[in-house]
Amino acid sequence: MSNDTALPHSYVMALYESYGEMSAACESVKTAVRADAALYPVYVPTFGEDESEKTSNAAREAAIKSITQLFILDDGETVPEAGILCASPETVKTVEKLNDTKDKFKKAVMAIRNYQKKNKQAQSNISKLIRDEVTQRGYRTDELKLAMETARISSLELKRCYAQIRVMPAELDVFSWTWATNHSRIKKVSVQGAQELIDALPEAKSEAAETARSLLEQCRPDEMLARKIKLPHQLRANYAYLSEGKVVRKLCPISGIVIAQQKNMPRKLWRDKPGNNPERLPRASGIEQKEFIKVLGLHRYAKTPI
Known part of the structure; x- marks a missing residue:
């Protein structure tokens, strides 16, 4: 340095x-x-x-x-x-x-x-x-x-x-855990970014890298590709508490131990983490179902009909 x-x-x-x-x-x-x-x-x-x-x-x-x-x-x-x-x-x-x-x-x-x-x-x-x-x-x-x-x-x-x-919140009455499954985020990747990812592939994947380069040549220089990043199952909580004599119900993502500001344990329900299920790309995302460059997990955006 x-x-x-x-x-x-x-x-x-x-x-x-x-x-x-x-x-x-x-x-x-x-x-x-x-x-x-x-x-x-x-x-x-x-x-x-x-x-x-x-x-x-x-x-x-x-x-x-x-x-x-x-x-x-x-x-x-x-x-x-x-x-x-x-x-x-x-x-x-x-x-x-x-x-x-x-x-x-x-x-x-x-x-x-x-x-x-x-x-x-x-x-x-x-x-x-x-x-x-x-x-x-x-x-x-x-x-x-x-x-x-x-x-x-x-x-x-x-x-x-x-x-x-x-x-x-104080006066917590009900607390139950649930899981959000099969969710992911989409990361946009430029053609230049995809090229850099290809260049970074290990020598053992040289053949796949050449195939990827050939496919990438089909793209416009300004085209954006999509990389689907699978996210782990997310733990969430449904809970209810009393506020001014009324029951308030809420849902939030949760992680780890939560603190209840009271001596009594609220009514509770635990659900075990579900198994991993195969995922599919959402149709509404505008992303082609089939992977375009498999070694990088890249998809093309569906072309809009003229």
Whole structure:
């Protein structure tokens, strides 16, 4: 890295200090949730085999880990993807404090990324395409990697550090989980972008790359192609709570443990994750069903009749 783009020490310090606050907030949450054990129940639907295990102290510890885990999990290590933790007002405050420190940490990370944008040439299209599809550990620029290594926090999982813990409305009455399945997003790819993706294919796919180049020559230089990116099943929640004596019903995407601001566990219903079903491109998208360049998963947009 050249001197004119070296990351200033102040960025490293801001990252480290915000991480320190986030780590301390996690410890406060652990203490508070454990102190609630006698009066505030927990329910982790995927923990153990029977209902007693799902509401046990071990389930509480699993919920605590889910809420406070900031680092990349070891192979074979897991945290619950869903659960309800009833919490005292004091515990709710510690959770909200943790969410605030996560926001501060994210801002420190984004400051480093913005610094890179201002002090380096724009990333190539292929870098952007690859970045957009990273889903597990979060995308890290060279400057961010350096800052995290310097601050000795390089094993943090950024997405867990950013994830806000959902605090449900008071007087939560009903909570049920459901799954959104067979959904995906469409990424537009220019002919130039497709060419860069072809160039990046490994040597073992040289024959497929040549076929892809031949097909790409059929496209207009300004033509846009479509890449369908399959998304995992998304967990959602249907819930209802009382507000001024009236029942309010809502639906939202959900992830991890949620906090219920009350002593009583709401009525609840868990549904197991469904199996993977074959997907089809939506007809209304205007995208041809058959893949145009199979090795890249690229489709052409359907031509509009003249």
